[in-house]
Amino acid sequence: MSKEHFRLRALEALPASRLRLTYADDQTLEVDLSDWIETTRALAPLKDKTLFAQAKVGFFGHSVDWIEDELDLGSSNLRNLAIEQAGGIGHERIWTWLHETGLTLEQAAEALGISRRMLIYYRDGEKPIPRAIWLACLGWEAVRPQGQALPMRVASVREVAAGHG
Template structure:
C-alpha cells in the first residue's frame, strides 16, 4: 500500500509558536509547534526566538517547512506536520462515538478502558467537553492496537453468575 506524502503550498506564522499550513490537497491547518520546539533541545533552541521562527517557509517541493538559511538544520517534514495537525484537531462527542464504533467496544467497556464511569462516558458522547488525557488515550488506542489489547478487559454479556454459597 502506497500512501501519498503530504505537500505544503504555503506557510504563514500565527504567533507565538504556530504555523498556518496550506496543503497542496487544499486543506488548511493551524499547528502549534510549542511542544516540538520545547522538546527539541539545543537543535531547535533558535526557534524560541520569534524573529527566527518568523522566517518559516515551505522547503523544497513542499516536503517540509524550513527556517533560517538554506544550509540550516531547522526543518520539520510535511509528514510530521500533518501528524501534529491531526493530533491537535478538536475531539468531540461525534469523534468519541466514532472511536467507540471503530474499536468495537460497548459503553461499559469503553468506560472501563478509559478508567472513567459509565455516566461520564455517556456525558462525553452527549456533548460534554472531553478532557485532553481521554482524547490522547482514544487517539493512541486507534493508532496502536497493542495498547487496547494490553489493557482492555472485555465484559461478558448477561448477568454475573451467582457465587457458590451466596444467599438469594
C-alpha cells in the same frame, strides 16, 4: 503510493509559535510548536520570533525550513501533530500500533474488521482514522487475543492489578 497529501503548498507563521499549513489536498491546519520549541534543543533557535517568522516551504513541499539544511521540520510530522492537537487521531498512531504489536497488515486488518487497503489508507494518512478504529486498536492491545477467538470478557482493573501485585 502517493504522499502528495503531505506536500505543503503554502504556510504562514503566526504569533505564539504557531503555523498555518496548507497541503496539496487543500486541507489547511494550524499547529502549535511552542511545546516542541521549549523541550527540543535542536528547535531552541526558534524561540527567536524573528527567525520563527521566516518559516518557508522547503524542498518540494516536504518540509518547513527556517535555516536550509540545518533547521527544518517534516511536513508529514507537522500534519500529524496538527491533527492530534485538533483532537483527531494522527496516522503515526497506526504506524506505532503495527510496530508494537508485530502484526502484518493482513493480520491487523482482520483483527480490526477492515480491509487491508483501508488500513493502509489510515496508516499512510490518506484517510482520517475513525475513533472506532483507534478504540479497536486499543481494545486489541488490551486483550491480545490468541488465534481467531476473541475473549468473552476483559479482566477488570482490580483483576489486572491483583495479577500484577
